[in-house]
Amino acid sequence: xxxxxxxxxxxxxxxxxxxxxxxxxxxxxxxxxxxxxxxxxxxxxxxxxxxxxxxxxxxxxxxxxxxxxxxxxxxxxxxxxxxxxxxxxxxxxxxxxxxxxxxxxxxxxxxxxxxxxxxxxxxxxxxxxxxxxxxxxxxxxxxxxxxxxxxxxxxxxxxxxxxxxxxxxxxxxxxxxxxxxxxxxxxxxxxxxxxxxxxxxxxxxxxxxxxxxxxxxxxxxxxxxxxxxxxxxxxxxxxxxxxxxxxxxxxxxxxxxxxxxxxxxxxxxxxxxxxxxxxxxxxxxxxxxxxxxxxxxxxxxxxxxxxxxxxxxxxxxxxxxxxxxxxxxxxxxxxxxxxxxxxxxxxxxxxxxxxxxxxxxxxxxxxxxxxxxxxxxxxxxxxxxxxxxxxxxxxxxxxxxxxxxxxxxxxxxxxxxxxxxxxxxxxxxxxxxxxxxxxxxxxxxxxxxxxxxxxxxxxxxxxxxxxxxxxxxxxxxxxxxxxxxxxxxxxxxxxxxxxxxxxxxxxxxxxxxxxxxxxxxxxxxxxxxxxxxxxxxxxxxxxxxxxxxxxxxxxxxxxxxxxxxxxxxxxxxxxxxxxxxxxxxxxxxxxxxxxxxxxxxxxxxxxxxxxxxxxxxxxxxxxxxxxxxx
Numbered sequence: 089x090x091x092x093x094x095x096x097x098x099x100x101x102x103x104x105x106x107x108x109x110x111x112x113x114x115x116x117x118x119x120x121x122x123x124x125x126x127x128x129x130x131x132x133x134x135x136x137x138x139x140x141x142x143x144x145x146x147x148x149x150x151x152x153x154x155x156x157x158x159x160x161x162x163x164x165x166x167x168x169x170x171x172x173x174x175x176x177x178x179x180x181x182x183x184x185x186x187x188x189x190x191x192x193x194x195x196x197x198x199x200x201x202x203x204x205x206x207x208x209x210x211x212x213x214x215x216x217x218x219x220x221x222x223x224x225x226x227x228x229x230x231x232x233x234x235x236x237x238x239x240x241x242x243x244x245x246x247x248x249x250x251x252x253x254x255x256x257x258x259x260x261x262x263x264x265x266x267x268x269x270x271x272x273x274x275x276x277x278x279x280x281x282x283x284x285x286x287x288x289x290x291x292x293x294x295x296x297x298x299x300x301x302x303x304x305x306x307x308x309x310x311x312x313x314x315x316x317x318x319x320x321x322x323x324x325x326x327x328x329x330x331x332x333x334x335x336x337x338x339x340x341x342x343x344x345x346x347x348x349x350x351x352x353x354x355x356x357x358x359x360x361x362x363x364x365x366x367x368x369x370x371x372x373x374x375x376x377x378x379x380x381x382x383x384x385x386x387x388x389x390x391x392x393x394x395x396x397x398x399x400x401x402x403x404x405x406x407x408x409x410x411x412x413x414x415x416x417x418x419x420x421x422x423x424x425x426x427x428x429x430x431x432x433x434x435x436x437x438x439x440x441x442x443x444x445x446x447x448x449x450x451x452x453x454x455x456x457x458x459x460x461x462x463x464x465x466x467x468x469x470x471x472x473x474x475x476x477x478x479x480x481x482x483x484x485x486x487x488x489x490x491x492x493x494x495x496x497x498x499x500x501x502x503x504x505x506x507x508x509x510x511x512x513x514x515x516x517x518x519x520x521x522x523x524x525x526x527x528x529x530x531x532x533x534x535x536x537x538x539x540x541x542x543x544x545x546x547x548x549x550x551x552x553x554x555x556x557x558x559x560x561x562x563x564x565x566x567x568x569x570x571x572x573x574x575x576x577x578x579x580x581x582x583x584x585x586x587x588x589x590x591x592x593x594x595x596x597x598x599x600x601x602x603x604x605x606x607x608x609x610x611x612x613x614x615x616x617x618x619x620x621x622x623x624x625x626x627x628x629x630x631x632x633x634x635x636x637x638x639x640x641x642x643x644x645x646x647x648x649x650x651x652x653x654x655x656x657x658x659x660x661x662x663x664x665x666x667x668x669x670x671x672x673x674x675x676x677x678x679x680x681x682x683x684x685x686x687x688x689x690x691x692x693x694x695x696x697x698x699x700x701x702x703x704x705x706x707x708x709x710x711x712x713x714x715x716x717x718x
Contacts, residue, residue: 102143102144105252106147107149107150108140108148110149111153112157114137115620117627117628122156126138134647154655156701159624159642162635163603165589165590166588167591171591172228178592180602180698182687183678185687186589188249188640189251189589192255196256197254199235199237212317216419217309217592218420223671236289236292237296239294239336249689249694250640250706254295261275261318264279264282265283270318288336298330301317303320305319314428327351327355328358332359341636343361368403369577370570386576386582401585411597414556414559415442415559416554417596420594424451424461429441430451439555516550518553522553579617584633585630587607596676596677611623635708639714651686660712663679678697690714
């Protein structure tokens with residue numbers, strides 16, 4: 089008798105995911121050519137890339153048809169050190185696809201800090217990064233003294249964005265040397281030993297490295313009393329000593345602002361670690377400070393990387409620094425001592441300085457010499473003064489947008505259309521209405537109408553409105569030379585990041601957190617300067633790799649799922665707003681965007697369009713990783 093066997097069939101259970109993204113055009117951040125695919129996300133990570141069965145179970149399904157799907161953007165230069173305690177999404181960054189940031193830039197920060205020095209620390213950040221004191225005082229828990237304790241506080245805080253942190257050299261020097269000693273002399277051997285040990289403890293606790301501003305006595309970002317920051321004038325030997333700590337440890341990353349190229353090279357040699365040099369831009373940095381010509385910096389980056397084996401990367405700025413300011417709280421003229429003297433202190437103190445004959449005459453003399461922010465001494469290659477941009481400043485209301493172009497030594501830039509003056513006309517909407525008749529006029533023309541020097545005109549009008557008159561500067565975005573410079577910068581192999589937000593800083597003047605939107609919509613889509621593959625690599629994996637952000641920057645199986653779904657065709661910047669959403673009743677300028685459909689952080693949706701879901705899946709990235717997702 090023949091036995092008939094029964095073959096048991098195994099039926100696989102349906103796949104299960106937390107999120108399935110279907111039919112999106114994938115840019116994985118690794119410069120892999122784009123491809124059409126699905127993505128399955130589970131337990132905070134990318135679980136699969138490929139076609140996913142319709143029978144698969146998921147909590148959330150996203151139809152990405154017609155959308156680009158890419159890694160969340162990474163911002164290596166922010167100052168959200170205070171804001172992170174009251175804004176989990178680090179807006180503006182969170183509105184523009186940023187899913188990971190580094191705080192503690194420029195050597196500034198809040199740790200280590202003795203309890204009786206907290207007020208002074210907040211005053212310092214009020215001046216050098218223009219973070220309102222009232223917001224800091226009302227919004228920060230101050231439940232730390234040491235740097236490791238501060239990281240623990242950040243870890244406990246709800247986050248909608250991932251955060252990595254530098255160790256700031258300025259608070260360290262102040263803590264161990266005292267402010268006046270740190271300003272006036274090098275560290276003693278004992279002081280340096282203590283500071284090096286403090287840096288070691290910070291690195292052990294999870295710092296990504298250290299940051300420092302060393303811009304000399306004419307620094308654009310000064311302390312509360314108008315003096316340079318202690319790191320601005322620190323000795324090179326002390327700087328290299330900090331670098332030696334990272335050499336001993338064999339890990340970490342350094343961000344520098346202001347030091348000479350030679351000092352930066354020596355720091356790279358002393359530390360053996362990668363350095364992010366701030367900043368490479370076609371004209372000025374985000375504070376309006378004149379930079380080395382970008383062509384010089386790009387050649388230098390080529391040389392030190394290829395010939396000397398030093399890993400020095402450029403932090404790129406690929407847009408004009410949008411700027412609107414009023415003299416009641418402005419601090420970005422500090423590069424000029426004459427202007428610093430009239431913008432330190434309360435409104436009453438500022439007005440007194442502006443009206444004093446000696447300080448007023450110093451400003452007039454500076455302007456008559458062709459220097460200072462109102463002279464706008466842009467020069468061409470042959471050194472001729474750029475009269476086209478002389479005095480190109482207008483007044484707006486106390487809440488309008490602006491473009492920063494105030495600096496000496498910038499290359500002359502011709503307009504694409506010399507007849508188009510739209511970008512050099514600025515609204516007049518003075519808060520009291522006294523100067524409504526000048527609506528749409530440049531400062532140079534207003535001064536003529538008032539029969540005054542431009543300096544006198546600007547100051548007199550501001551004083552008449554208690555310094556609340558808002559002033560708006562010109563822009564370079566429509567210049568052929570400026571656009572050419574951007575093209576060269578974004579495509580250079582050693583610019584590891586193509587934008588910075590300065591997020592949390594200068595929030596009444598700048599809205600640079602829009603940079604991802606402007607890069608994708610203008611540099612990539614409109615101008616075709618780079619491919620989307622290259623753009624997403626430079627917005628994600630390249631900065632992650634350079635900074636030691638080990639588990640971010642790409643869409644890959646097993647990686648934490650920080651993912652953006654966006655509509656490139658309809659991606660655009662929305663109108664500027666003034667938001668009264670800061671602690672202590674403070675306000676800020678902001679720009680949101682349209683075109684981002686979904687923002688996903690560690691496998692959870694944080695934004696659907698501009699609507700926040702309330703999820704806070706962000707992590708503190710100690711040692712470059714989310715420790716619970718390893």
